[in-house]
Amino acid sequence: MTASTRPASGFAEVNGTRLYYEITGSGQPLVMIHAGIADRRLWDEQWQVFAERYTVIRYDMRGFGKSAVPEGTFSHHDDLYALLVWLGIEQAYLMGCSRGGSTAIDVTLEHPELVKALIVVCSGPGGMPDDGAPPPRQWDEISSSFKAGDFGHTSELEVQVWVDGPNRTPEQVERRVRDLVHEMNLIALQNEAAADGKAEEQALEPPAYDRLGEIHVPTLIIVGAQDQPHVVAAGDLMEERIAGAQKVVMHGTAHVPSLEQPAEFNRIVLDFLGGL
Numbered sequence: 001m002t003a004s005t006r007p008a009s010g011f012a013e014v015n016g017t018r019l020y021y022e023i024t025g026s027g028q029p030l031v032m033i034h035a036g037i038a039d040r041r042l043w044d045e046q047w048q049v050f051a052e053r054y055t056v057i058r059y060d061m062r063g064f065g066k067s068a069v070p071e072g073t074f075s076h077h078d079d080l081y082a083l084l085v086w087l088g089i090e091q092a093y094l095m096g097c098s099r100g101g102s103t104a105i106d107v108t109l110e111h112p113e114l115v116k117a118l119i120v121v122c123s124g125p126g127g128m129p130d131d132g133a134p135p136p137r138q139w140d141e142i143s144s145s146f147k148a149g150d151f152g153h154t155s156e157l158e159v160q161v162w163v164d165g166p167n168r169t170p171e172q173v174e175r176r177v178r179d180l181v182h183e184m185n186l187i188a189l190q191n192e193a194a195a196d197g198k199a200e201e202q203a204l205e206p207p208a209y210d211r212l213g214e215i216h217v218p219t220l221i222i223v224g225a226q227d228q229p230h231v232v233a234a235g236d237l238m239e240e241r242i243a244g245a246q247k248v249v250m251h252g253t254a255h256v257p258s259l260e261q262p263a264e265f266n267r268i269v270l271d272f273l274g275g276l
Contacts, residue, residue, distance in 0.1 A: 008023055008024065011066075012086045014079065014086050015082050017062050017067065017069070018067060018068045019061070020040070020059060020060045021059035021060075022058050023055065023057050024051040025051025025054055025055050026054075027053055027054045028092070029054065029091070030050060030054040030055065030092065031057045031058075031089075031104075032056065032095050033061070033094065034058070034064065034096075034097060035097040035098035035099055036098055036100075036188070037098070037158055037163075037188070038188075039061075039065030040065055041180065042256065043058050044180075046262065046266060049270075053270070054093070057089070062076065063195065064188045065187060069192075074199065075106075075203070076106075077103050077106035080104075081110070081114070090114070091113070093117045093273060094107060094118055095269065096119070096120060097121040098162075099123070102123055102208065104119075104120065105123075105212075108217060109204070112217065116217065116218075116276075117276055118215065118218070118220070119269060120219065121222045121257065122256070122257065123231070124231060124237070124238070125208035125234070125237075125238065126207045127203065127206075127207020127209035127210065136228065138158075138160055138161050139161075151189040151193065155186045159178050159185065162255040163177060163178055163181050163254060163255060166228060167226055173254075181256060212237075212242050213241055213242075213243070216243065218244065218276055219245040220246050220248070221235050221245055222257060222265070223247065223249045224250055225249050225251045226251075226253055227255050228254075231255065235249075246272065250265065
């Protein structure tokens with residue numbers, strides 16, 4: 001499949017599943033990989049802006065948005081690699097948030113020839129050890145409400161953890177941001193429940209945490225100052241271990257800066273890419 005023949009949106013049948021994707025723009029490919037509380041719409045505020053300079057690809061990871069989650073083992077990094085092969089993309093910029101950032105890191109390690117630059121947003125490497133700090137206060141209730149099938153309440157609690165962050169109340173965060181993440185996350189939770197534990201994610205081995213020194217592409221790390229402390233610490237770790245990595249801290253935002261502060265986020269990323 002070539003740039004002239006691939007549709008603007010559709011389903012890629014790869015690795016035993018169907019991944020929904022969208023493409024717009026022209027130029028060097030830029031792939032946007034969403035967080036584990038979101039879907040492709042995490043990038044709504046970047047989608048058209050970045051398309052003025054790049055061929056932009058965004059997709060729903062397996063089990064998120066419109067993408068199916070069949071039974072069996074899988075890995076998100078293998079899915080992303082298979083999607084890019086299916087689309088005929090030989091090299092791309094990868095930009096991922098949270099789980100999407102970890103996925104982008106894994107693809108960079110496994111297929112370095114595919115990655116022209118790496119942008120990691122509010123994320124960390126797979127296999128990073130637990131820092132021993134107590135979990136967010138909502139953790140136990142998240143588990144119990146999910147088991148009870150109260151996915152709306154589960155989603156609200158996860159929005160508190162990730163979108164509000166540990167130091168802000170819901171009233172301090174724009175309602176449009178909270179509502180969109182709640183909606184996206186609710187779909188993911190419902191899909192997870194429907195899978196009933198029969199879809200098993202396989203982690204990269206050896207894990208990325210032990211291999212960050214193998215990354216040799218231009219790397220930008222974006223951290224939300226209001227994010228959970230272990231995510232902020234992961235940004236520091238990556239800056240230290242990835243040669244030449246640049247780190248930017250965005251104040252007044254937690255785990256989804258692309259939605260909370262889109263103009264500033266876009267400026268930071270476009271300046272980075274424009275300087276390559």
